[in-house]
Amino acid sequence: MRLPAIDDAVIPLKILPLLSLLALVPALSAGPAVGATDYFSRYDGAWSGGGSVKVEQLPSATSVSCKVDGNRTGGRSFALSGRCRAMLLMSRDIGAKLSLDPRTGVYRGVYTGSSSGPARLVGRLKGDTLDLRVTWNRVIYDDNTARMLIRNHGGKAFIMQVVEKIDGKSVVVSNLSFRR
Numbered sequence: 001m002r003l004p005a006i007d008d009a010v011i012p013l014k015i016l017p018l019l020s021l022l023a024l025v026p027a028l029s030a031g032p033a034v035g036a037t038d039y040f041s042r043y044d045g046a047w048s049g050g051g052s053v054k055v056e057q058l059p060s061a062t063s064v065s066c067k068v069d070g071n072r073t074g075g076r077s078f079a080l081s082g083r084c085r086a087m088l089l090m091s092r093d094i095g096a097k098l099s100l101d102p103r104t105g106v107y108r109g110v111y112t113g114s115s116s117g118p119a120r121l122v123g124r125l126k127g128d129t130l131d132l133r134v135t136w137n138r139v140i141y142d143d144n145t146a147r148m149l150i151r152n153h154g155g156k157a158f159i160m161q162v163v164e165k166i167d168g169k170s171v172v173v174s175n176l177s178f179r180r
Contacts, residue, residue, distance in 0.1 A: 042154060050064045051177060063086070129151045141165060146162055
């Protein structure tokens with residue numbers, strides 16, 4: 001599956017809960033080549049960023065800005081929390097907690113901040129990209145699942161994309177960039 005370029009992506013506001021998944025980014029830690037502690041350290045501290053949001057009810061995209069803080073809660077777990085804002089009037093607290101099972105290399109956690117309630121996160125680190133399956137508490141678009149991709153090449157920035165099935169096609173519904 002080919003994902004659109006970052007500048008082409010937008011996010012529906014009802015996907016703002018996905019922004020909480022940003023918290024997942026730090027928690028989505030290491031694979032065999034990188035230790036969990038080393039990978040988690042890429043997300044420690046304060047981050048700011050944003051992107052575009054496509055609200056289903058509105059004809060054009062809306063800007064979203066976010067501030068989040070990442071904290072390791074042990075060698076194999078991570079928490080991210082913060083707030084995202086859109087259209088000056090809307091804001092939502094977001095958060096995620098992830099942990100790594102070192103035996104299986106699987107990341108598991110919970111995202112909070114979605115209007116559908118807490119979402120389950122499960123996935124693996126592939127190179128510098130955390131590939132997570134998001135399971136929502138209700139149907140959003142065509143089903144109750146989404147795919148979250150979080151890329152951090154070890155620098156002071158990371159990108160998070162959320163891919164949803166819409167009318168049977170994979171669509172990037174959020175594309176956010178964050179910097180320290």
